[in-house]
Amino acid sequence: MENFKEFQGRDLQDALSRAATELDRPERDLDYEIVSEGRKGWFLGMGSRGFQIRVKMARPAAYETPPEDGSVEILESLVSDLLEGMQMDMDFRIQQEDGCLRVNLSGPDREFLIDPKGEILNAFQFILTRMSRRNFPEHIRILVDSDGFRKKLDEEIVQMARDAADRVRQRGEPSRLPPLNPYERRLVHTALRSETRVVTRSMGEGFLKRISIFPARGGSGGSVNDGRRRRP
Amino acid sequence: MEVKELVEQIARSLVDNSDEVSVTEEQEERSIVLELRVAQEDLGKVIGKQGRTARAVRTILTAAGRKLGKDFRLQILE
Numbered sequence: 323m324e325n326f327k328e329f330q331g332r333d334l335q336d337a338l339s340r341a342a343t344e345l346d347r348p349e350r351d352l353d354y355e356i357v358s359e360g361r362k363g364w365f366l367g368m369g370s371r372g373f374q375i376r377v378k379m380a381r382p383a384a385y386e387t388p389p390e391d392g393s394v395e396i397l398e399s400l401v402s403d404l405l406e407g408m409q410m411d412m413d414f415r416i417q418q419e420d421g422c423l424r425v426n427l428s429g430p431d432r433e434f435l436i437d438p439k440g441e442i443l444n445a446f447q448f449i450l451t452r453m454s455r456r457n458f459p460e461h462i463r464i465l466v467d468s469d470g471f472r473k474k475l476d477e478e479i480v481q482m483a484r485d486a487a488d489r490v491r492q493r494g495e496p497s498r499l500p501p502l503n504p505y506e507r508r509l510v511h512t513a514l515r516s517e518t519r520v521v522t523r524s525m526g527e528g529f530l531k532r533i534s535i536f537p538a539r540g541g542s543g544g545s546v547n548d549g550r551r552r553r554p
Numbered sequence: 555m556e557v558k559e560l561v562e563q564i565a566r567s568l569v570d571n572s573d574e575v576s577v578t579e580e581q582e583e584r585s586i587v588l589e590l591r592v593a594q595e596d597l598g599k600v601i602g603k604q605g606r607t608a609r610a611v612r613t614i615l616t617a618a619g620r621k622l623g624k625d626f627r628l629q630i631l632e
Binding site for chain 2: 410444446449453
């Protein structure tokens, strides 16, 4: 089963950068074809249509036949080793969902695995991903959570971004969020895309970047966003 | 599995030369120092880009330390 998603932009570069932001993958890794090169429009860009590309979603063969490739069993043994090595009295469950493997940890030692920023769960997830890399396809994403903790964190980040967007609209001045990792930045970009009169952009280099929220002219956020480049 | 063995297992799964991985444990005044040795060419693999892998291992050791009431320190050597 092939899986595609279409993206529009002002030109090829713009469409690619949008796709990269949304999919949280580097532009150079995108496998795409051009659907439409758009048209210029008649007057002041009115009637112009965007450049459209169709991007192939990362779906390696292992996605389609997950039960046989043994990835769940491998992950199970890695999680159980990690927990044991960390001396944690915890149970876990692995679920397959949207091409992700979700690991949920629960049990009496949960308090030792939870910190305000979720750094321990992040480290657990990072090491687990690294350890499993040799055993199964890179594109399988491993997510580690503990009884809904991550969801709460996600909601807090989105709320912080919305509050900042409110301030930007009120004062007409840009605002900068604290450094966020790629996953968190995607949450913010996605949440604020539907908001009016603001645009978001990531600034900086490296794993952690800061998102700036800028006031934008016009009515709906969507149309204002058009034609602007965003970085993931 | 002990904490020392955990570090060993993580390192083994990351490097190319798993035979050359060793971990020694030393009790210092207030902390337990875990010295991880890997082949020189594998150093980058246990440290990671911008030190991310090493930092993640240290975070995991912090969690284990919270549980055990101990302070683990990780040193990476070639």
